[in-house]
Amino acid sequence: MSNIKREQLVVIGNGIAGISTVEQIIKLGGSFDITVIGQEPHPNYNRIMLSYVLEGSKTLDDIVLNDWKWYEDNRITLHTDVTVTGIDAERKIVETDKGITVPYDKVIMATGSSPFILPVPGSDKKGVIGFRNIADCTQMLQAAQTYKKAAVIGGGLLGLEAAKGLVSLGMDVTVVHLMQDIMESQLDHTASEMLQRELEGQGIRFLLGKQTTEILGDARVTGLRFKDGEELEADLVVMAVGIRPNVAAAKLSGIEVNRGIVVNDYLQTSVPGVYAVGECSEHRGACYGLVAPLFEQGQVLAKHLCGVEGQPYEGSIVSTKLKISGVDVFSAGEFMEQAEHSVITAKDDWRKTYKKILMRDNIIVGAILFGDVSDSASLQSMIRKQTAMTEEIYHSIMGTECAGKGKGKAFSLEQMPDDEIVCGCNGVTKKAIVDAVTLQGLTTVDEIKACTGATRSCGGCKPVVEQILQSVLGDGFKTAGKQGICACTTLDRDEIIAEIRAKGLTTTKEVMHVLGWSHPEGCSKCRPAIHYYLAMLNPVTHQEEMESRFVNERMNANIQKDGTYTVVPRMYGGVTTPEDLKKIADVSLKYDVKVVKVTGGQRLDLIGVKKEDLPKVWEELDMPSGYAYAKSLRTVKTCVGSQFCRFGTQDSMGMGAFLEEKFERLDFPAKFKMAVNGCPRNCAESCTKDIGIVGNDGGWEIFIGGNGGTKARLADSFCKVKTDEELVEICGAVMQYYRETGKYLERTSEWVERMGLDTIRTAILDDPKQRKELVERIEVALQQVEDPWKKVLNDEKLRGTLYQDARPVSSK
Ligand SMILES: Cc1cc2nc3c(=O)[nH]c(=O)nc-3n(C[C@H](O)[C@H](O)[C@H](O)COP(=O)(O)OP(=O)(O)OC[C@H]3O[C@@H](n4cnc5c(N)ncnc54)[C@H](O)[C@@H]3O)c2cc1C
Numbered sequence: 001m002s003n004i005k006r007e008q009l010v011v012i013g014n015g016i017a018g019i020s021t022v023e024q025i026i027k028l029g030g031s032f033d034i035t036v037i038g039q040e041p042h043p044n045y046n047r048i049m050l051s052y053v054l055e056g057s058k059t060l061d062d063i064v065l066n067d068w069k070w071y072e073d074n075r076i077t078l079h080t081d082v083t084v085t086g087i088d089a090e091r092k093i094v095e096t097d098k099g100i101t102v103p104y105d106k107v108i109m110a111t112g113s114s115p116f117i118l119p120v121p122g123s124d125k126k127g128v129i130g131f132r133n134i135a136d137c138t139q140m141l142q143a144a145q146t147y148k149k150a151a152v153i154g155g156g157l158l159g160l161e162a163a164k165g166l167v168s169l170g171m172d173v174t175v176v177h178l179m180q181d182i183m184e185s186q187l188d189h190t191a192s193e194m195l196q197r198e199l200e201g202q203g204i205r206f207l208l209g210k211q212t213t214e215i216l217g218d219a220r221v222t223g224l225r226f227k228d229g230e231e232l233e234a235d236l237v238v239m240a241v242g243i244r245p246n247v248a249a250a251k252l253s254g255i256e257v258n259r260g261i262v263v264n265d266y267l268q269t270s271v272p273g274v275y276a277v278g279e280c281s282e283h284r285g286a287c288y289g290l291v292a293p294l295f296e297q298g299q300v301l302a303k304h305l306c307g308v309e310g311q312p313y314e315g316s317i318v319s320t321k322l323k324i325s326g327v328d329v330f331s332a333g334e335f336m337e338q339a340e341h342s343v344i345t346a347k348d349d350w351r352k353t354y355k356k357i358l359m360r361d362n363i364i365v366g367a368i369l370f371g372d373v374s375d376s377a378s379l380q381s382m383i384r385k386q387t388a389m390t391e392e393i394y395h396s397i398m399g400t401e402c403a404g405k406g407k408g409k410a411f412s413l414e415q416m417p418d419d420e421i422v423c424g425c426n427g428v429t430k431k432a433i434v435d436a437v438t439l440q441g442l443t444t445v446d447e448i449k450a451c452t453g454a455t456r457s458c459g460g461c462k463p464v465v466e467q468i469l470q471s472v473l474g475d476g477f478k479t480a481g482k483q484g485i486c487a488c489t490t491l492d493r494d495e496i497i498a499e500i501r502a503k504g505l506t507t508t509k510e511v512m513h514v515l516g517w518s519h520p521e522g523c524s525k526c527r528p529a530i531h532y533y534l535a536m537l538n539p540v541t542h543q544e545e546m547e548s549r550f551v552n553e554r555m556n557a558n559i560q561k562d563g564t565y566t567v568v569p570r571m572y573g574g575v576t577t578p579e580d581l582k583k584i585a586d587v588s589l590k591y592d593v594k595v596v597k598v599t600g601g602q603r604l605d606l607i608g609v610k611k612e613d614l615p616k617v618w619e620e621l622d623m624p625s626g627y628a629y630a631k632s633l634r635t636v637k638t639c640v641g642s643q644f645c646r647f648g649t650q651d652s653m654g655m656g657a658f659l660e661e662k663f664e665r666l667d668f669p670a671k672f673k674m675a676v677n678g679c680p681r682n683c684a685e686s687c688t689k690d691i692g693i694v695g696n697d698g699g700w701e702i703f704i705g706g707n708g709g710t711k712a713r714l715a716d717s718f719c720k721v722k723t724d725e726e727l728v729e730i731c732g733a734v735m736q737y738y739r740e741t742g743k744y745l746e747r748t749s750e751w752v753e754r755m756g757l758d759t760i761r762t763a764i765l766d767d768p769k770q771r772k773e774l775v776e777r778i779e780v781a782l783q784q785v786e787d788p789w790k791k792v793l794n795d796e797k798l799r800g801t802l803y804q805d806a807r808p809v810s811s812k
């Protein structure tokens with residue numbers, strides 16, 4: 001037995017910084033008796049995953065990083081629910097609030113931060129909380145069961161993730177932000193605006209430029225008052241206005257403290273033998289609020305404590321990625337251009353993407369990505385390495401062709417040092433991933449995730465993990481270069497449909513689970529898509545999953561900028577009656593409708609209906625839903641036709657109304673518009689519709705694939721038919737063929753281009769058997785549909801949960 005006395009190492013704080021440093025020390029074979037003292041009553045858990053716990057996609061058990069057994073197995077003495085009050089540097093003792101004292105040779109302070117609570121009157125009321133730990137998360141989960149209106153103060157990363165979580169819990173959430181742009185510390189105005197629009201689409205409301213001066217209520221919060229005198233009702237208030245390092249124990253112990261505990265390049269504090277890592281530390285004037293720097297600090301400190309030669313810590317270049325499903329935002333380094341910067345920007349309003357790269361003296365110093373963040377990890381690496389912009393990098397990131405070389409390649413595995421952290425959320429280095437591939441024979445991102453933890457949290461490192469896999473395995477990397485329907489999967493639409501069929505999958509959760517989604521809860525790109533595919537494949541047995549639909553579809557109305565909704569009742573073929581017009585007028589007056597707009601689809605749009613009034617408006621209108629909010633048949637525009645027009649040879653109004661009534665309510669991959677004209681003068685503009693119909697002397701001509709939107713396309717002539725029956729049959733077959741072969745959100749204009757007109761003609765016109773089968777299948781699907789407004793009116797529970805009073809703002 002060795003007589004060498006092991007050194008006593010005390011770690012204050014049982015969070016990621018403290019424990020990841022301990023893990024490194026164990027890996028390096030450090031010879032310490034380790035005691036960990038933590039204020040929280042839990043073993044070390046992944047704080048960043050609290051956002052997913054709140055959102056409901058993870059449980060508290062899922063996010064534990066080191067369970068109780070890990071401490072036992074590594075012979076670590078753990079004191080939980082114990083607060084360190086001070087360090088007696090003379091007696092070399094750590095003191096606690098529970099009377100426990102622990103002697104030490106070395107101390108690591110890893111006390112993290114606490115949420116900043118605005119010092120305004122009422123901030124101590126019940127229902128006002130920060131979002132930092134399991135206790136806060138549990139409190140919010142419980143509050144959501146009783147209360148409905150939440151205000152999140154602060155539109156930074158934490159505030160937005162909290163807001164999304166609370167929306168997922170069914171609360172009406174308003175983010176109250178001091179500045180005019182959300183995430184102003186990470187994004188420029190353009191990206192911030194795009195983000196806000198996207199989040200509004202997910203049901204979050206925003207009050208910008210608002211300074212909270214008071215929290216209202218008696219014992220429990222009832223609302224907020226702002227500097228301009230306006231008020232907001234709220235029965236839960238989450239403060240997410242930044243954090244402050246926990247320095248009380250250090251201060252009391254006479255350790256130099258500024259904003260954080262001041263450390264040098266080896267994480268030493270002003271007191272010998274005492275170190276600080278993570279959010280509580282201040283290095284070269286910087287306090288970090290993200291996990292990547294704490295892994296870098298932990299590596300340096302562990303080496304230093306174990307006597308292993310290593311580089312000093314010189315600071316971190318941070319990057320952020322918002323962890324909200326379906327919202328891809330990345331920001332790293334400098335992002336606001338100054339005179340000395342040269343800037344590359346690309347904004348695509350159609351794809352809703354935005355890229356901005358900042359360079360100083362041609363060196364890449366910062367970037368923002370919105371919508372497509374696949375280059376985030378390589379950009380982050382280039383910023384860190386102060387890489388110069390080259391033609392190849394430019395073309396790689398902008399997705400353009402590099403003269404003579406094809407698409408550029410920005411990422412080079414060879415240039416990446418072994419100890420570079422690839423997964424910032426979990427501190428996984430390039431070497432750990434390469435080893436997992438070469439030594440353990442792993443071949444997929446999922447296997448790497450299970451083995452190393454990389455990609456487990458925000459998923460931002462997935463592209464680089466894939467690139468490493470591809471680079472190490474070469475041709476052996478099966479999924480390289482293949483685009484999945486979203487970042488959660490490498491499977492494309494056809495593969496997902498084939499798997500659903502083959503495995504008999506019936507719910508979105510089941511699809512994501514069985515097919516190995518990287519985000520178990522999916523995202524707003526894949527969830528509605530899977531939901532659509534499931535319903536299309538199994539129209540009779542499919543169970544509606546409201547949570548997988550976009551907010552407008554969930555509400556059966558389109559949400560507007562100010563939080564009110566629009567109501568568009570059906571007017572088959574654009575024809576109405578005086579009785580219906582009277583009802584519309586009466587309801588509009590009674591419910592204070594702001595504007596009644598005649599739409600391009602020949603019907604009336606009641607704009608500015610309050611959420612809680614929606615069911616009453618539908619009830620009193622007693623008209624079918626016009627589906628103006630859905631991926632479904634919107635309108636069938638008609639001209640007057642042979643009933644009245646002297647040129648008309650066909651009854652366009654009658655046929656339009658018939659088609660609209662027959663095919664309404666059915667889900668399509670994207671919205672679907674039609675038009676019927678009584679003669680080739682084409683007054684109802686068939687050429688820009690998904691299906692356009694033009695009457696002629698001998699019958700009808702059918703056009704498909706038209707679009708009048710941002711990507712305008714003239715419809716192609718598909719065929720001519722003689723009878724009304726043939727017309728209805730071909731329309732039904734085209735619709736069902738589009739339903740069965742279209743990608744979710746793909747308009748017929750894109751579908752026709754992708755499939756080829758000849759393929760569609762062959763499938764429908766040349767094969768009567770197939771046409772008949774398509775028609776039979778659409779008839780089955782049509783038998784399942786039901787008016788959604790009526791459904792809500794007949795369902796008290798649904799009416800109560802979805803349409804309660806939720807308007808938050810009242811002006812004083
Ligand atoms: C909801 C949420 C989501 C986040 N998402 C991300 C993300 O996506 N990406 C990212 O990079 N970062 C994210 N962060 C930030 C990240 O979680 C922190 O940067 C990280 O956890 C800091 O680790 P730490 O160990 O330094 O501090 P902490 O995690 O705060 O751990 C410190 C521990 O020390 C304890 N302690 C404090 N004082 C004492 C004392 N006197 N005695 C004993 N124990 C004490 C505390 O109770 C705590 O348990 C998120 C944070 C939150 C709250």
Ligand SMILES: NC(=O)c1ccc[n+]([C@@H]2O[C@H](COP(=O)([O-])OP(=O)(O)OC[C@H]3O[C@@H](n4cnc5c(N)ncnc54)[C@H](O)[C@@H]3O)[C@@H](O)[C@H]2O)c1
Pocket residue numbers: 118153154155156157158159161176177178179182183184185210211212239240241242243288289290320321322323
């Ligand atoms: N995805 C991620 O990386 C992630 C997620 C959650 C939290 N975090 C980290 O957790 C920490 C806390 O996050 P945070 O968002 O609270 O901090 P933050 O400092 O990043 O953002 C706070 C926001 O609150 C706003 N604000 C300040 N005072 C206000 C007031 N009186 N009223 C309204 N708004 C006000 C600020 O303008 C700022 O945008 C940060 O370090 C953050 O990086 C990171």
Ligand code: SF4
Pocket residue numbers: 639640641642645646647648649652677678679680681682683684
């Ligand atoms: S398309 Fe022909 S039938 Fe219809 S309104 Fe115009 S002219 Fe008349």
Ligand code: FES
Pocket residue numbers: 422423424425426454455456457458459460461462
């Ligand atoms: S960087 Fe977030 S999971 Fe890897």
